[in-house]
Amino acid sequence: MGHWISDSAELLTTNKLSELACLALYLMYEKKQGKKSFWYPYIRELDRQRGRGQLAVESPLLWSENELNYLTGSPTKAEVFERAEGIRREYTELDTVWFMAGSLFQ
Secondary structure, eight states, X not given: OHHHHHHHHHHHTSSOSOHHHHHHHHHHHHHHHGGGSTTHHHHXXXXXXXXXXXXXXXXXXXXXXXXXXXXXXXXXXXXXXXXXXXXXXXXXXXXXXXXXXXXXXX
């Protein structure tokens, strides 16, 4: 973890990335380390949990417009749109990280 933090400290202290985005970046870095990573068994299990058929969790963030119409009149619909916009902004910031420190993830 120390090497990753020293290489990316400037990126992580800009206050532009949320804690969740920083965690996601760290997990991506550790995933690239493969079996050398202390976190390998946990990350491998996260990969296994994706898309488990009917047991998979599906977020309204992934719903189509037609499906979101079921939420009309509910405060949840506005929250979904607000969260989606936040994700778009954060993605733009992460795109900057890829540009500035892409070698950390290769």
